[in-house]
Amino acid sequence: MKKIVVFLLVLAMVSASVFAAGKTEVAPSGPVTLKVANYALLEGGYEPFWKQVKVDFEAANPDITIEWVTAPYGEIVNQVVNMAGGGNKVDVIFGEIDWVPGLVDAGLAAPVRDILPAAFVDDFYPDVLKSFEVGGKPYGIPLYVSPYVLYYNKNLFTQAGLDANKPPKTYDEMLSYAQKLSLLKDAKGNKVYAFGQTTASVPVSGASLTAMVFNFGGQVLDAQGKLAVDNQGFKDAFTMVQKLDQLGYNPQNAKLKDLRNLFALGQLAMYYDQSWGFNGVKSINPDAINFTASAEPLKGGSGAGASLLQAHCFILVDNGDARKAALSKFVEFVISEQTLSTYLRDLTPAYPAKKSMATMESVVNNGILKGASAAAGRVQVQSFIPRISDLNLELCSLAQAVTVGKMDVAASIEKFKNTASVKISK
Amino acid sequence: MKSRTLQRSRADLLFSFILDIPALLMTVLFIIVPIIDSVIKSFQDYGVRNIISKKPGVWNDFANYVYLAKTDGFLMASIHTFSFVLGVVLLQFLLALLLALILNTEIKGARLLRSVMMTPWVVPTVISALIWMWLFQPQYGFIKYLVNLVTFGNVHDFAMLNNPRTALAGVGIAALWKQIPLMSLLLLAGLQSVPQEINEAAMIDGANKFRRFVSVTLPYLSPVIKVSISMAIIENFKQFPLFWTMTGGGPNNATTTLAVLSYREAFVSMNLGSGAAVTTLWMLMMVLVVFFYNRVFRVQDLG
Numbered sequence: 001m002k003k004i005v006v007f008l009l010v011l012a013m014v015s016a017s018v019f020a021a022g023k024t025e026v027a028p029s030g031p032v033t034l035k036v037a038n039y040a041l042l043e044g045g046y047e048p049f050w051k052q053v054k055v056d057f058e059a060a061n062p063d064i065t066i067e068w069v070t071a072p073y074g075e076i077v078n079q080v081v082n083m084a085g086g087g088n089k090v091d092v093i094f095g096e097i098d099w100v101p102g103l104v105d106a107g108l109a110a111p112v113r114d115i116l117p118a119a120f121v122d123d124f125y126p127d128v129l130k131s132f133e134v135g136g137k138p139y140g141i142p143l144y145v146s147p148y149v150l151y152y153n154k155n156l157f158t159q160a161g162l163d164a165n166k167p168p169k170t171y172d173e174m175l176s177y178a179q180k181l182s183l184l185k186d187a188k189g190n191k192v193y194a195f196g197q198t199t200a201s202v203p204v205s206g207a208s209l210t211a212m213v214f215n216f217g218g219q220v221l222d223a224q225g226k227l228a229v230d231n232q233g234f235k236d237a238f239t240m241v242q243k244l245d246q247l248g249y250n251p252q253n254a255k256l257k258d259l260r261n262l263f264a265l266g267q268l269a270m271y272y273d274q275s276w277g278f279n280g281v282k283s284i285n286p287d288a289i290n291f292t293a294s295a296e297p298l299k300g301g302s303g304a305g306a307s308l309l310q311a312h313c314f315i316l317v318d319n320g321d322a323r324k325a326a327l328s329k330f331v332e333f334v335i336s337e338q339t340l341s342t343y344l345r346d347l348t349p350a351y352p353a354k355k356s357m358a359t360m361e362s363v364v365n366n367g368i369l370k371g372a373s374a375a376a377g378r379v380q381v382q383s384f385i386p387r388i389s390d391l392n393l394e395l396c397s398l399a400q401a402v403t404v405g406k407m408d409v410a411a412s413i414e415k416f417k418n419t420a421s422v423k424i425s426k
Numbered sequence: 427m428k429s430r431t432l433q434r435s436r437a438d439l440l441f442s443f444i445l446d447i448p449a450l451l452m453t454v455l456f457i458i459v460p461i462i463d464s465v466i467k468s469f470q471d472y473g474v475r476n477i478i479s480k481k482p483g484v485w486n487d488f489a490n491y492v493y494l495a496k497t498d499g500f501l502m503a504s505i506h507t508f509s510f511v512l513g514v515v516l517l518q519f520l521l522a523l524l525l526a527l528i529l530n531t532e533i534k535g536a537r538l539l540r541s542v543m544m545t546p547w548v549v550p551t552v553i554s555a556l557i558w559m560w561l562f563q564p565q566y567g568f569i570k571y572l573v574n575l576v577t578f579g580n581v582h583d584f585a586m587l588n589n590p591r592t593a594l595a596g597v598g599i600a601a602l603w604k605q606i607p608l609m610s611l612l613l614l615a616g617l618q619s620v621p622q623e624i625n626e627a628a629m630i631d632g633a634n635k636f637r638r639f640v641s642v643t644l645p646y647l648s649p650v651i652k653v654s655i656s657m658a659i660i661e662n663f664k665q666f667p668l669f670w671t672m673t674g675g676g677p678n679n680a681t682t683t684l685a686v687l688s689y690r691e692a693f694v695s696m697n698l699g700s701g702a703a704v705t706t707l708w709m710l711m712m713v714l715v716v717f718f719y720n721r722v723f724r725v726q727d728l729g
Contacts, residue, residue, distance in 0.1 A: 081477065081478070084477070085474075085477035085478060102474075102696055105475065106474035106478060106696060107479055190565070190566070191565075200674065200676065201673070201675055201676035201677075202674065203694070251564070252585060252588045252677075253585075253588045253677045262565060386696075387695055387697075389694050390695050393694065396676070397678055400590075400677040400678035400679075404588050404590055404677045405590050405677070422496045
């Protein structure tokens with residue numbers, strides 16, 4: 001199991017060595033237009049930040065123009081692929097870590113070291129960078145990282161007679177808390193769900209379920225990327241998913257955005273999310289900042305509460321020397337303390353992926369993330385396979401089979417094994 | 427004289443053909459060629475990599491079809507598709523006919539009702555899907571509230587789209603809401619073309635209302651019925667936006683139809699070869715269904 005121990009240590013440090021990222025040697029000849037594929041421009045809260053990035057970057061680099069390519073979250077990869085099919089390749093895709101293997105398999109993503117200077121790349125935590133590797137080379141560069149964080153509503157904890165400063169540490173503790181929390185009603189008399197774990201049919205829900213398997217000390221894929229679910233942790237995780245459903249604690253078949261909505265409205269007491277999911281909560285209810293706290297992922301069975309590394313990253317495309325040089329400047333400009341400081345403080349609570357950004361004020365003093373900080377050292381990496389989206393969707397189907405499908409866990413896992421092994425071996 | 431007539435008819439034929447050329451070209455370029463291309467790709471290893479690198483696909487010994495046979499995904503998707511088509515088309519026809527018969531009477535406000543009932547038809551499908559998704563929303567949806575009210579609080583957790591046994595019906599309701607208006611309008615147009623004198627003659631001969639409907643109205647209506655049901659079959663066979671928006675094929679794959687499966691294979695798994703294999707089989711099924719439908723429901727000769 002790979003751990004980002006260095007990351008945890010550096011987060012606790014009072015000061016960090018100042019690092020100057022190397023400058024690109026190749027200067028673009030003449031004006032260059034960079035095509036940046038970015039779904040976040042269409043999402044609430046993110047648009048002003050990215051528009052400002054364009055303004056600031058173009059002011060600092062008058063010979064480079066940023067041209068946004070946008071589409072909704074679920075469609076941006078298809079948009080990029082369709083454009084590339086027509087000979088119109090974007091230069092960089094802002095996306096999630098799980099998109100990397102598919103884009104590498106498609107022949108779009110370029111190794112980051114082919115485009116970015118070594119000094120800049122070497123500033124990233126080695127284990128974080130390792131999690132982006134395909135065939136020994138990193139194919140994505142993270143803006144920031146996060147495990148799945150347990151967000152909880154302090155007000156609801158208090159209403160249920162629980163200590164708002166003592167979130168649960170294990171699944172057993174969580175169940176005892178949930179028993180009390182599930183008795184609550186919101187101001188309008190609506191039911192309060194005790195615990196949210198996404199199970200809807202979208203790939204990111206599968207990633208979240210993988211994190212839950214890691215909580216229980218289980219695994220989904222082995223180091224070679226082969227299906228490896230014959231372990232107690234995997235079974236325990238889906239038994240827990242079933243239990244949460246039977247007790248009525250978990251909103252059925254919910255997407256992360258559904259959970260964010262319920263949490264923002266005070267109808268969900270605890271839930272698992274990527275740290276930046278809080279922006280979704282806050283955009284629905286700005287007051288959420290006053291009742292939200294985070295905690296480490298729960299320990300289950302014989303597991304140590306490990307979680308899955310999630311990241312927002314840039315996936316780079318090689319479009320020739322001039323555009324590569326401009327792209328390098330853009331990536332270095334964005335993944336810097338100057339650009340990300342307010343973003344991480346006000347919009348997207350997350351942990352920096354670079355050593356030189358570890359002591360950023362916006363990270364060290366982030367009230368929302370404080371409770372979950374220790375979890376950063378217990379991040380486990382999932383092997384990259386080209387058909388990771390298929391695997392994630394099959395994990396969602398498994399979760400739905402044991403919840404809304406009312407099927408037996410062992411039988412559902414057998415069915416999952418048959419289907420998933422065929423799908424990922426294609 | 428005869429040869430001149432022949433020459434003229436030949437010239438007319440040539441002129442007609444020339445007029446048809448643009449339509450033929452468009453059909454070949456934008457329908458026939460893509461279909462043939464898709465069928466060819468269904469026998470190849472063909473992914474996004476091929477599109478980007480411009481490299482042709484490689485023949486793979488029916489591997490895409492073998493892959494579909496290895497899991498029950500394709501079979502289940504076919505069952506879901508046929509169940510959906512059968513259920514929706516049958517209900518759609520019955521409800522649309524009932525509505526058309528009502529509108530064909532001299533009831534007050536028929537014209538206003540006709541205009542109002544067309545609203546769902548003009549709403550884009552994705553918007554319809556979103557509207558129904560919110561209505562069925564399991565926490566604060568209106569349907570949940572309504573069911574709770576009607577059952578006096580006995581059913582307080584009604585979540586149609588979250589239950590694998592009812593999710594397909596949930597999408598079916600949205601499809602009916604959207605499609606009934608058009609079929610009603612088509613049937614109403616058909617009803618209004620039934621000659622009144624024939625109806626009156628049947629009445630004088632002592633035929634009751636039901637007999638007149640079966641023996642006079644239905645035969646006149648049969649061409650419209652045939653066309654509108656054909657349209658409904660095709661529309662629901664290829665229904666994608668409602669499913670993708672409302673359920674994404676879930677829960678537990680209960681609403682994964684052939685449309686959803688082909689999209690998943692091609693654009694989620696980025697495997698265009700197996701996506702094309704699904705669409706090839708799907709197209710064959712649709713052709714067979716429409717062919718048999720046309721054989722079974724031959725238009726009655728009114729002569």
